[in-house]
C-alpha cells in the first residue's frame with residue numbers, strides 16, 4: 036500500500052471492511068480495500084455537507100454481499116466491468132484514474148439487485164433503463180471522487196457527444212456527459228434535486244419509484260406527455276448504439292442502418308442517424324413534460340437549467356419559445372381574471 040494511503044485513510048474503517056470480507060472468505064487485493072474505505076468515507080463527508088441521505092454504515096455493511104471479487108485484466112476496451120458480484124478493472128489505466136473508475140464500478144455493484152431472477156441495476160430493470168443508470172453511476176462516482184480528493188466539482192463545459200456532432204452536453208462529467216444531462220432533465224422535470232436523484236439510484240426499487248413519480252405527474256397533467264416506458268426504450272436504443280460504437284467504432288454506424296442485437300437477444304436495425312432521431316425526440320418530450328408537469332413559476336425559475344441540459348441549439352430554441360408562449364397565455368389569464 037502506498038505511504039500516502041496509509042496516512043490518509045481511516046484505519047479503523049479499513050480494518051472493519053477488510054474483516055467483513057475475510058469473514059466471508061472473500062479475498063480482495065489490498066489496494067481495493069483502501070479504495071472501498073475511501074468511498075465510504077466520501078459518503079460520510081458528503082452526508083456531513085448535506086449532499087446525501089445515504090447511510091455510510093449501511094453501505095459499508097452491504098459491501099461483502101455486493102462485491103465477491105475484484106480482479107484486474109489487461110486488454111479491456113472499457114475501464115471496468117461489473118458483472119453481478121464481480122468487478123473487473125482494466126489493468127492498463129493510470130493509477131490516478133483508477134480510483135474514479137473503480138468508484139463507478141463499485142456504485143454499479145452497490146446498486147445491483149437480484150429480483151425474481153432478473154438483475155436490476157439502479158434505474159435499469161434488465162430490459163431498459165441502463166442509459167439513466169450510467170448517468171447516475173458516473174455522476175455519483177465523480178461527486179464522491181471529488182469529495183474524497185478534497186476538491187470542488189469541476190466546472191461544467193460543453194462536451195462532444197460521441198458519434199453525434201450536432202449534440203453537445205453541458206456537463207462536468209468526464210464520461211457519460213450526455214447521460215448526466217438527460218438525468219438532470221428528469222430531475223428538474225420531476226422537481227427533484229440531483230442529490231435526491233443520485234440517492235434514489237441506490238434504492239432497491241429505484242426504477243419503480245422513478246416511474247411512479249413520472250406516472251403521478253402524467254395523471255395530474257393529463258395529456259400529451261410520453262410514457263416512462265417509451266422514454267426508457269428510446270434511451271436504451273441510444274445507449275445500445277453508443278455501446279456498439281465503442282466496441283466496433285462509430286464509423287461502422289455512420290452509414291445505412293446495420294443489424295444490431297440487444298442484450299436480451301432481440302434484433303433491430305440501427306445507426307447514428309437513428310440515435311440522433313431518438314435522442315432529439317426524447318429531449319423534446321422531456322421539454323414538453325417539464326412544462327406540462329409544473330406551474331409557470333417553477334418553469335420560469337428552472338427554464339435556464341433545462342436549456343443548458345438540452346443538447347442542440349434547436350431544442351433550446353424550441354424550449355424558449357414554448358415557455359414564452361406559456362408566458363403569454365399566463366398574462367392573458369391574469370388580464371381576463373382582473
Ligand SMILES: [Zn+2]
Nearest residue numbers: 139143169172
Ligand atoms: Zn458503467
